[in-house]
Amino acid sequence: MSEAEALAQVQDRLIERARADEAVFAAAFTGSLGTGDADRWSDVDVALGVDHPPESVAAAWTEWLATEFGILHHWDLPAPDARVIRVYLLANGVEVDVSFLPSAEYGARGPSWRSLFGPDPVREPFPAPRPYLLVGLAWHHVRHVRVCLERGRLWQAEHWLGALRTQVISLACLRLGLPTEYAKGAHLLPEEFTQALEPTLPRSLAAPEISRALSALVTVLVGELEHSAPETAAKLAPALSHWADFQGTRIPPPQR
Incomplete structure (x- = not known):
């Protein structure tokens, strides 16, 4: 399987999983997938709006990704509030970055955002560096x-x-x-x-x-x-x- 095919497969399965997960009320692609600039080397960046505790949803998704694709390693990016931002390296070489966001945190904060389903609120942009x-x-x-x-x-x-x-x-x-x-x-x-x-x-x-x-x-x-x-x-x-x-x-x- 080529890099492009592996990337497309991961994207499709992530969307299917998000739509089927009762803990997820909305989803969006972010990063290069959000702007339409993705290529075969891109990460899969996805934001999930969750109405269950983000840690528990992240744990369930980690177990699913391990079963579905295999995980070589994963780690959490330090994040404020209740959000969980988990970074996965899958066995097929694709990097997947999933943000598990409670309703108060979910929404577009800039142009790198493409809503997939569910509510699509706009939030205050992250501040530029001082x-x-x-x-x-x-x-x-x-x-x-x-x-x-x-x-x-x-x-x-x-x-x-x-x-x-x-x-x-x-x-x-x-x-x-x-x-x-x-x-x-x-x-x-x-x-x-x-x-x-x-x-x-x-x-x-x-x-x-x-x-x-x-x-x-x-x-x-x-x-x-x-x-x-x-x-x-x-x-x-x-x-x-x-x-x-x-x-x-x-x-x-x-x-x-």
């Missing part, structure tokens, strides 16, 4: 790349460098009205921006190479802040440039 939080995470990550370089912790430095790049991409996406989560809008960013990001990828774990990538990324970050928050850019630029100016390891790595 710019000051993204800016704060960015300077935090710049500083921590430098600290890790000073301590000779190169793997940790690379970790913070990647996290910093994520925040820079999110800031640009937020400014341009693009999706910010999980770099979903990154491929829609202007070419001049993404070209400037390419040198921020380290070519090795050598400290000078991570330092070079950090310097390039700080340049992109400051440029982005000059677009979206020029006063903040003026305040932060000297500190960011200082942290990016790494001349060599001052604290040797621990001896084994």
